[in-house]
Amino acid sequence: MTETESTFKAKATIKSADLEHRQKINFNIAKYNSVVPQAKQQFSDITLVKEKAKNIKWRALETLDQHLEEFEMHFTSRGGKVLWASDSEDALEQILNICKEKNCKTIVKSKSMVTEEIHLNPFLAKNGIESVETDLGEYIQQLDGEPPYHIVTPAMHKSKEDVAKLFSEKLGTSSRLSPEELTLVAREKLREKYVQAEIGITGGNFIISDIGGIAITENEGNGRLTSAWPKTHIVIVGIEKMIPSITDLALLWPLLSTYGTGQKVTVYSSIISGPRQSGETDGPEEMYVILLDNNRTNILANPVQRESLYCIRCGACLNVCPVYKNIGGHTYGTTYSGPIGSVITPNLSGLEEYKHLSYASSLCGACTEVCPVKINLHELLLVNRNESVEQGLTTFSEKMVWKIWKVASLKRQLMNMGTGAFKTKMVNRLFKNWNKHHAPLEFSDKTFNEMWKDQHKLK
Numbered sequence: 001m002t003e004t005e006s007t008f009k010a011k012a013t014i015k016s017a018d019l020e021h022r023q024k025i026n027f028n029i030a031k032y033n034s035v036v037p038q039a040k041q042q043f044s045d046i047t048l049v050k051e052k053a054k055n056i057k058w059r060a061l062e063t064l065d066q067h068l069e070e071f072e073m074h075f076t077s078r079g080g081k082v083l084w085a086s087d088s089e090d091a092l093e094q095i096l097n098i099c100k101e102k103n104c105k106t107i108v109k110s111k112s113m114v115t116e117e118i119h120l121n122p123f124l125a126k127n128g129i130e131s132v133e134t135d136l137g138e139y140i141q142q143l144d145g146e147p148p149y150h151i152v153t154p155a156m157h158k159s160k161e162d163v164a165k166l167f168s169e170k171l172g173t174s175s176r177l178s179p180e181e182l183t184l185v186a187r188e189k190l191r192e193k194y195v196q197a198e199i200g201i202t203g204g205n206f207i208i209s210d211i212g213g214i215a216i217t218e219n220e221g222n223g224r225l226t227s228a229w230p231k232t233h234i235v236i237v238g239i240e241k242m243i244p245s246i247t248d249l250a251l252l253w254p255l256l257s258t259y260g261t262g263q264k265v266t267v268y269s270s271i272i273s274g275p276r277q278s279g280e281t282d283g284p285e286e287m288y289v290i291l292l293d294n295n296r297t298n299i300l301a302n303p304v305q306r307e308s309l310y311c312i313r314c315g316a317c318l319n320v321c322p323v324y325k326n327i328g329g330h331t332y333g334t335t336y337s338g339p340i341g342s343v344i345t346p347n348l349s350g351l352e353e354y355k356h357l358s359y360a361s362s363l364c365g366a367c368t369e370v371c372p373v374k375i376n377l378h379e380l381l382l383v384n385r386n387e388s389v390e391q392g393l394t395t396f397s398e399k400m401v402w403k404i405w406k407v408a409s410l411k412r413q414l415m416n417m418g419t420g421a422f423k424t425k426m427v428n429r430l431f432k433n434w435n436k437h438h439a440p441l442e443f444s445d446k447t448f449n450e451m452w453k454d455q456h457k458l459k
């Protein structure tokens, strides 16, 4: 068992018994569940909408190379700069080069999971550059020294009392502040940083090929300030965020907000297609887009796994997942958690180290059912499991157990040997490790043959 796997299991064991954590998560997810159905009403046929959304992403990914080049051509024609990053190190180096060139000491940053994926903040700190999170949830997490807990709601595991206590400890405010007062405190602190920052870094919800633009959607206006106020704006975005046309946003923006936060559309939706043009009064003097691969092309090369790149990061699959709701986002130990994290992390960061995530599922299919771009999440978890077996990543004892199971299952006489109590004892001994995390297996007193005969006698 790898260290990552044993840490995951240890954390999951502790977290799933933490009733306070469960209560906070259920409370916050219940608030989400109460608004999503209302937002869904804006679509007359949600099944068709999901189908269309999947088709848009399918089209974008099937011809990704062409769309990336088209994006670059349009974006650079308005003075933007496109940089290509093959992996995290490459992306970090390119960001550092820009920072050095601009003599940058302070960066304001809006919410971006890709910057978490490349571990941007610790890297910048090591290089003497302060990077300040401006999304309220991310700001809270940064103050607490924690990574985001959820891909849409970074501080979902904290109650308002937890946040008030945190602000009091870190910023010296009263521990009884209301959420509105806490927001004002954060706003005041962040305004100072906006004035100081030489560079703003954002992610991107979509890369728009036909106009060479980046679509950013958010609720606080911090993304808009981050991209427009500092003299330099850097966007870092995974290449899979591509969509072919600006017209696709008419469907994808409301769909993302419906499934992400239960809103018909988010409060601030921006399309940025380059730095400030002559005659314009605001916007950055320079704008860079860093297109990150970081193993996404490996997923693209796999015809079955490819559809996991359709993800629009709405977080809905996390909110319905019985595993996520019990073990929580931090237990995964990865940037992307929940069902989509369990599907893509083994492919982004290594099957050997992360294959255990593909087993952290009841395979109930709730994630697949909810996904607005119809990714077959639970089936992709099975594909990961299959690939780990094909690559010989299973342990000797696991292989033996399955061999014994196969021999027994194919021989009726073997299956019928011994009493139910005897088989229960033997099998539970054999599956010792399984039983550490699951209810014991129990055999009935009668064999299947006996039960079959009984039933036919009755007729």
Ligand code: SF4
Pocket (backbone or CB within 6 Å): 259, 310, 311, 312, 313, 314, 315, 316, 317, 318, 340, 367, 370, 371, 372, 373, 374, 375, 377
């Ligand atoms: S996999 Fe689907 S449900 Fe999960 S975050 Fe991505 S788009 Fe949303």
